[in-house]
Amino acid sequence: MTPGGDEIAGILALEPDLGYGAYLASDCTSCHADAAAEGIPRIRDLPTGTIVAALVDYRRGARQHQVMETIARRLGDEEIAALAAFLGEAD
Amino acid sequence: MTFDRRTVIGGLAAGAAALSAPMVMAQGVPRVVVVGGGAGGATAARYIAKGSQGAVSVTLIEPTRRYYTCFFSNLYLGGLREMDSLGHDYGTLAAEYGINVVHDWAVGVDRDARTVSLASGGSIPYDKLILSPGIDFKEGAVPGWDVTAQTAMPHAYKGGTQAQLLKAQVMAMPEGGTFAIVTPPNPYRCPPGPYERVSMVAHTLSEVNPSAKILIVDPKEGYSKQALFEEGWQAHYGGMIERIGPDFGGTNVSVNPAEMTIDIDGQVESVDVCNVIPAQQAGHIVHAAGLTDGDWAPVNADDLSSKTDPDVHILGDSAAQGDMPKSGFAANSQAKVCANAVLGALTDARVFPARFSNTCWSLIAPEDGVKVGATYEATEEKIASIDSFISQPGEDAETRAQTYQESLGWYAAITADMFG
Numbered sequence: 287m288t289p290g291g292d293e294i295a296g297i298l299a300l301e302p303d304l305g306y307g308a309y310l311a312s313d314c315t316s317c318h319a320d321a322a323a324e325g326i327p328r329i330r331d332l333p334t335g336t337i338v339a340a341l342v343d344y345r346r347g348a349r350q351h352q353v354m355e356t357i358a359r360r361l362g363d364e365e366i367a368a369l370a371a372f373l374g375e376a377d
Numbered sequence: 378m379t380f381d382r383r384t385v386i387g388g389l390a391a392g393a394a395a396l397s398a399p400m401v402m403a404q405g406v407p408r409v410v411v412v413g414g415g416a417g418g419a420t421a422a423r424y425i426a427k428g429s430q431g432a433v434s435v436t437l438i439e440p441t442r443r444y445y446t447c448f449f450s451n452l453y454l455g456g457l458r459e460m461d462s463l464g465h466d467y468g469t470l471a472a473e474y475g476i477n478v479v480h481d482w483a484v485g486v487d488r489d490a491r492t493v494s495l496a497s498g499g500s501i502p503y504d505k506l507i508l509s510p511g512i513d514f515k516e517g518a519v520p521g522w523d524v525t526a527q528t529a530m531p532h533a534y535k536g537g538t539q540a541q542l543l544k545a546q547v548m549a550m551p552e553g554g555t556f557a558i559v560t561p562p563n564p565y566r567c568p569p570g571p572y573e574r575v576s577m578v579a580h581t582l583s584e585v586n587p588s589a590k591i592l593i594v595d596p597k598e599g600y601s602k603q604a605l606f607e608e609g610w611q612a613h614y615g616g617m618i619e620r621i622g623p624d625f626g627g628t629n630v631s632v633n634p635a636e637m638t639i640d641i642d643g644q645v646e647s648v649d650v651c652n653v654i655p656a657q658q659a660g661h662i663v664h665a666a667g668l669t670d671g672d673w674a675p676v677n678a679d680d681l682s683s684k685t686d687p688d689v690h691i692l693g694d695s696a697a698q699g700d701m702p703k704s705g706f707a708a709n710s711q712a713k714v715c716a717n718a719v720l721g722a723l724t725d726a727r728v729f730p731a732r733f734s735n736t737c738w739s740l741i742a743p744e745d746g747v748k749v750g751a752t753y754e755a756t757e758e759k760i761a762s763i764d765s766f767i768s769q770p771g772e773d774a775e776t777r778a779q780t781y782q783e784s785l786g787w788y789a790a791i792t793a794d795m796f797g
């Protein structure tokens with residue numbers, strides 16, 4: 287397992303709350319546009335696992351970005367699962 | 378005949394039963410009225426319309442047909458953005474979201490009758506009212522300045538026209554002339570805004586009028602991202618910018634628009650351009666509705682409802698909510714929490730715990746962007762900051778360029794989040 291891998295697998299095994307995910311995702315759309323934009327990547331329709339891995343890595347500081355680390359630090363496992371299920375596509 | 382809810386409720390024998398489900402009983406479809414189609418209001422209208430799928434009627438009252446964002450108006454002053462690219466209209470909100478967009482001024486709120494009156498006459502009934510009118514200036518804040526002086530000495534702190542005027546004045550400055558900016562006391566809209574403006578004016582002047590001077594007259598001890606701005610000004614515009622703070626009279630300032638002079642604690646300076654950003658308060662309609670305590674409207678942190686009236690929510694710059702700065706990002710963030718709460722009150726939608734975030738990007742020079750931001754939660758007392766970050770002095774050029782690129786992405790995203 288890669289570092290963070292257990293965490294990611296655990297989150298992917300949770301039953302996601304899609305309604306909660308929709309609400310949480312409204313925090314993302316302030317910066318992440320649906321249309322392809324410069325400067326900030328589009329996050330919709332990425333594989334679910336990619337979104338979970340990114341948020342876990344930001345949360346534990348393995349991936350660096352001031353805004354995303356701050357956002358991810360307040361996401362619990364349930365929240366990451368809900369967000370990824372709402373935004374992403376099952377892989 | 379218009380439908381009068383009070384009469385209906387009053388006329389019912391089972392008054393209590395009617396009150397327990399007033400939205401449904403009164404009118405089939407509950408009615409939300411939003412005043413102000415800016416960062417807070419447009420977002421709230423869009424999220425309520427989108428979330429209710431026709432189960433709630435949404436009316437948006439906004440006088441202008443095209444909203445020019447204040448955000449990025451400094452980049453326009455810096456020659457990095459066209460004014461056209463800052464304008465957004467309400468067509469999509471009307472056509473795709475079914476929002477009733479009324480281009481008019483709200484001039485009064487009757488909170489007993491639950492109606493909003495319009496400048497053109499007539500009134501619109503509501504079950505829930507959302508006010509997001511932004512700021513107005515405090516009269517007499519800078520002696521000598523009032524709305525009749527804003528051509529000679531523009532504020533350029535509301536979108537569009539005034540920014541165009543200020544830009545024209547900067548371009549017409551005599552060689553080696555002085556651009557003065559009188560900044561407001563806290564709290565005011567966009568804490569780094571005046572200093573980003575100084576940066577962008579300095580950038581323009583360094584290209585067209587490099588011997589010009591910039592004079593900041595500031596009533597505050599310190600300001601947002603100060604170390605970052607000062608470092609950047611030194612690096613990019615060495616010697617062009619001078620700041621007079623409270624120690625040297627920055628709190629004792631008056632202006633004479635006819636003479637184009639500024640009196641700083643008895644010292645009279647002649648200037649060529651004078652950008653006066655007066656002290657601010659909640660938009661007039663919030664005062665008219667009787668929802669302010671002093672300059673701003675106190676709100677509950679979990680749903681932005683007024684502390685005076687649970688059926689009125691106040692968003693964005695006008696609200697006294699706690700730790701969030703008065704920014705477009707914050708207004709947009711608050712609007713989504715408010716929309717969720719309003720949908721929960723009017724329909725069977727689920728209500729989730731309030732959560733907020735903010736990031737304010739500022740541009741010091743082309744490709745030299747910095748940012749500050751935080752996450753927030755609702756406590757009993759206020760919207761409270763839980764975690765934060767800020768750009769660091771001495772960051773490399775690549776980081777700064779990336780930060781600037783991010784701000785472009787943010788602008789595209791937030792305006793899509795507001796206007797669809």
Ligand SMILES: Cc1cc2nc3c(=O)[nH]c(=O)nc-3n(C[C@H](O)[C@H](O)[C@H](O)COP(=O)(O)OP(=O)(O)OC[C@H]3O[C@@H](n4cnc5c(N)ncnc54)[C@H](O)[C@@H]3O)c2cc1C
Nearest residue numbers: 413415416417447448483510511567693694703704705706
């Ligand atoms: C120079 C400058 C730079 C800025 N840069 C940034 C930035 O980079 N990032 C950021 O997040 N924020 C920035 N801001 C701040 C941002 O513009 C405001 O905080 C934000 O617009 C507040 O949103 P709001 O909904 O409260 O008000 P607004 O967006 O101002 O919207 C208010 C709307 O209400 C309407 N209105 C007012 N009264 C009435 C009435 N009686 N009836 C009907 N309609 C009415 C107005 O026409 C207006 O359209 C900047 C501001 C300035 C001045």
